[in-house]
Amino acid sequence: MFNDRRTRIVPAGSPVGSGMVAARRVPPVGHHGAWEGVIPIAATSWTYAEEFIAEDDVLAAARASAEEVGVVPVKTGVGAALRFLASVLDARAVVEVGTGTGVSGLWLLRGMRPDGVLTTIDIEAEHQRLARQTFNDAGIPTQRARTIPGSALEVMPRLTDGHYDLVFCDGDKHEYGAYLDAALRLLRPGGVVAFDNALWHDRVADPAQRDAETVAIRDLGKRIAESEALVPALLPVGDGLLVAKKLWVPED
Numbered sequence: 001m002f003n004d005r006r007t008r009i010v011p012a013g014s015p016v017g018s019g020m021v022a023a024r025r026v027p028p029v030g031h032h033g034a035w036e037g038v039i040p041i042a043a044t045s046w047t048y049a050e051e052f053i054a055e056d057d058v059l060a061a062a063r064a065s066a067e068e069v070g071v072v073p074v075k076t077g078v079g080a081a082l083r084f085l086a087s088v089l090d091a092r093a094v095v096e097v098g099t100g101t102g103v104s105g106l107w108l109l110r111g112m113r114p115d116g117v118l119t120t121i122d123i124e125a126e127h128q129r130l131a132r133q134t135f136n137d138a139g140i141p142t143q144r145a146r147t148i149p150g151s152a153l154e155v156m157p158r159l160t161d162g163h164y165d166l167v168f169c170d171g172d173k174h175e176y177g178a179y180l181d182a183a184l185r186l187l188r189p190g191g192v193v194a195f196d197n198a199l200w201h202d203r204v205a206d207p208a209q210r211d212a213e214t215v216a217i218r219d220l221g222k223r224i225a226e227s228e229a230l231v232p233a234l235l236p237v238g239d240g241l242l243v244a245k246k247l248w249v250p251e252d
């Protein structure tokens with residue numbers, strides 16, 4: 001479960017097997033000063049943080065069905081962060097791209113207002129059937145989860161602009177840039193967009209990795225970090241959760 005994290009914290013040049021030091025190979029986006037490294041964090045602390053909020057039997061079952069159909073759900077730390085975001089936003093309306101079997105969706109629903117509605121999009125109808133099962137098993141009223149089958153880039157333009165508190169993206173990594181454009185239209189001012197896999201198995205921080213998915217995620221990070229219309233943060237939970245708040249921009 002925490003293989004990604006263990007890989008990330010063992011740095012090049014550290015004593016093999018010590019597992020004690022966290023290190024990044026490149027400075028973060030926008031870093032211009034002297035590079036002084038990062039605070040060493042032990043593997044036990046990363047694991048402790050990821051497991052800090054426990055998952056229940058419904059989420060365990062959703063993870064099991066994800067494995068059966070070959071879907072990779074969000075890690076527990078990401079789920080907890082999503083529930084937290086939905087809660088602090090007092091979210092009434094959330095869009096999710098990449099329903100899977102409902103792991104992230106259930107975390108989101110549990111953070112939203114009791115009458116809040118999750119609109120979740122997936123190109124695979126079978127995944128959404130399994131997600132509806134997850135929501136049902138968790139006692140979520142059916143009207144709170146609107147599952148829309150289809151390609152995200154075809155469905156998102158049909159949703160109401162400026163209506164949503166939170167947009168969570170976990171679909172096709174090649175499309176992350178286009179998801180950002182669509183999400184910024186859908187969000188109300190003060191709303192938040194979030195992307196899973198922002199570190200993409202340690203590939204994003206390694207400039208030698210140039211495959212299309214890694215480049216798309218890296219470009220997205222750069223764009224979000226440099227935007228004056230957003231307040232961004234890259235949270236080192238799970239495989240990385242990139243979040244950004246949409247600022248209110250006064251009209252001319």
Ligand SMILES: C[S@@+](CC[C@H](N)C(=O)[O-])C[C@H]1O[C@@H](n2cnc3c(N)ncnc32)[C@H](O)[C@@H]1O
Binds near residue numbers: 072097104
């Ligand atoms: C990583 S899984 C999502 C896992 C889910 N967020 C969870 O934590 O349970 C990615 C999902 O995105 C869906 N997907 C892939 N490409 C898509 C696209 N272009 N539009 C909509 N969904 C897509 C896949 O079918 C898959 O179910």
